[in-house]
Amino acid sequence: MNFEFFIARRIIASKDYKSSISAPIIKIAITAIALGIIMMLISIATGIGLQKKIREKVSAFNGDIIITNFDTNASDDSQIPISKNQDFYPEFKNVEGIKHVQITASKGGVIRTETDFEGVVVKGVGTDYDWTYFNDFLVEGTLPDYTEDLNSNILISSFLANRLQLALGDKIITFFLNDDSTKAPRSRGFTISGIYNSGFQQFDEQFLIADIRHIQRLNNWEEDQIGAFELFVSDFDELVPIGNAVYNETFSTLDTLTIRDKYGSIFEWLDLFDFNIALIIGIMILVAGINMITALLVLILERTQMIGILKALGSSDWSVRKVFIYNAMYLIGVGLFWGNLIGIGLLVAQQQFKLFPLDPDTYYVTEAPVYLNIGYILALNLGTFLLCLLMLLIPSYIIAKISPVKAIRFD
Template identity: 20%
Template sequence: MYELKIALRQVLSRRRQTFFAILAVALAVAVITVMMAMLSGFQTELVKSSIENNPHIVITPQDKKEEFIHLYKYNSARIAEKEGVIAVSPKYLGQAALEHRDNAEGVSLQGVEPEAENSVMKVSEDTIKGSFLSLVHTRHGIVLGDKLAENLEVQPGDSVDVVFPGSQTTSFKVVGLIHTGTSADEVTAYARLDSVQRFFNKPGVVSTIGVKVTDPYQAEVIASSIERESGLDAVSWLEANAEILNLLNTQKIFVNVFYLLIYGIAGFGIANTLITIVAQRTREIGILKAMGASQKSIMVVFLFQSVILGAIGLVLGTVFGYIVTVALQNYEIKVPQEMYFGLQTLPLKIESINFLYAAFFAFIINIISGIYPARKAAKLDPVKAIEST
């Protein structure tokens, strides 16, 4: 195919212009693949933290004036029998103070049934010292967040006093420490449900019931079913994080606009290169047409040039983007937790589909960029083109 040979010769004859056109495409693809990796990583970590660090469904009293769920054992048993429900964990939540020697910290004291809570929240996976399930056999045992334990200067085996106005100060033995990597590590304290109920003088009631389901994305449907049948308020993780998920969707729109701008800049680079070639090769185009080359063939020559420049650029950009993404993953850039919903490092996730998207759209933009100069070359009058030089 002579059109391809001519296209290659013209691309190689202007090496400086070719280099900058390829560089523009490569940088565009690299920047976009890195940004897509950041967006994918951020969304994945956010959804993961929403699913794993919280129950899929949280059940509370329907009446907002009511603090507690009564008959929680009956309700828990009914919910556990529902299709799609894996585990159910009743929980009593109370604010108290922990004291150890001269140290005191305010905490969220959570009374739980250890095995049920572990099934819902996988607390054992976050345990870094001691054992969360040892609460089953320790009536006055307590498991603390590692930051809380550090502030209190305690370790497993030490005792802390739990203090609350109107309740009798009770000594609890630290049997484990957990680390979730979130701010909850500074205020979380787990103890057995019956012990916490007794401490707050609230027997037979709980604050919430946490539910884990087989498919997290069906949590909304199951929550609605629970509300209808129990008369309690059931909120799925999707509903609880609706604002954040909507923010992500809005962010995607702005990011896509940004992608189009970058692709457009790269496309202008290729278009400018091809327009320059048309201006510099006017006589050669005229000779080709005089020798019988059709307008279609001339267009094909310049479209081939656009494809060649774009293909080389997107291959180099994809490789460079992958290298940069892997390097950033290994570097672990620290980010403010309060700005990124508790994330400690900048999350990046390499997904092959992101590279395919970047390559596909870059390739399409490059072809579109070559259409105008190709049409301009094809419409040149051969006589005027030859005489113009």
């Protein structure tokens, strides 16, 4: 067995070690590391979780990249149609990283009930629509099926349903303005087949999901005319270069917009999370490292006589330093173990039981989302372990300054 490791094990296992003057300081150092790793795990898991959840919700209503006709109209109301007969539809083969393309069209309208009315945006979708996100949002009923003949089934948010006192199966009348202002508004009757709740009130308070053929008929469009193409990317981190590539591959009459551009303020706010997470990690590692340095210095002071004896017996300065570094590695390992156990336990509990709610008006979600990944957990633990260890190399150099004669006489 390695000599230095053997000595370190004997020090850790000794009863005097556990009842020594340094014991409370060692416990504080272990606690600091445990609390640090808990804070870092929570900040990363909830920070990345919130970023991913908000991105998914924005993508659910818009796609990652939107292709429309060049139009000065900034609303969600599709004004100038484009033909769906494009080289990039139904598959965008000229650009890598695009996993799905779907057609949509939107039109503003007003829902009128016996007691209330509410302005909405009716988003028309086709047979190629990806219902993955709305399947997660669904709270009542079923998702509408638009693969067969035209039907009146729609998906409405729980926010609008509660506001207008509507329930599953209710029939509603929605009025739409004509392009010709001299003509009376046109109306459509819809049946609520499903109720969703995305938790993103900015979208929930306005969007209905209906068959795109309703929008085509209301706008007097041909069967191949649509409002926009929505593209989804495989890796959101590559959204900007993929968006630029899509722009270069489409005709000059078409405009390409990523959701980062369309909702710039939301994504700028999300980007701040990266800085906050890095700041928290830096502070926690610094605090843990300082506590470990204090503990190591106390251990060295407490074991001064032992250091002198080992040096007198022929041990080198580096050999003695390794004894205390091994000791410190054990303490760091204990702190990381308890920190991971408690931190991951709290995150799993939040993931399963939604213990900590959030204000959707501020955070766009109803509870703190959690993203757990073995990759960042291992990287965080390894980084913390190595950085704390590197910080301990400098104070351990004090051992080289200790004289064996003075150390043996030290009391």
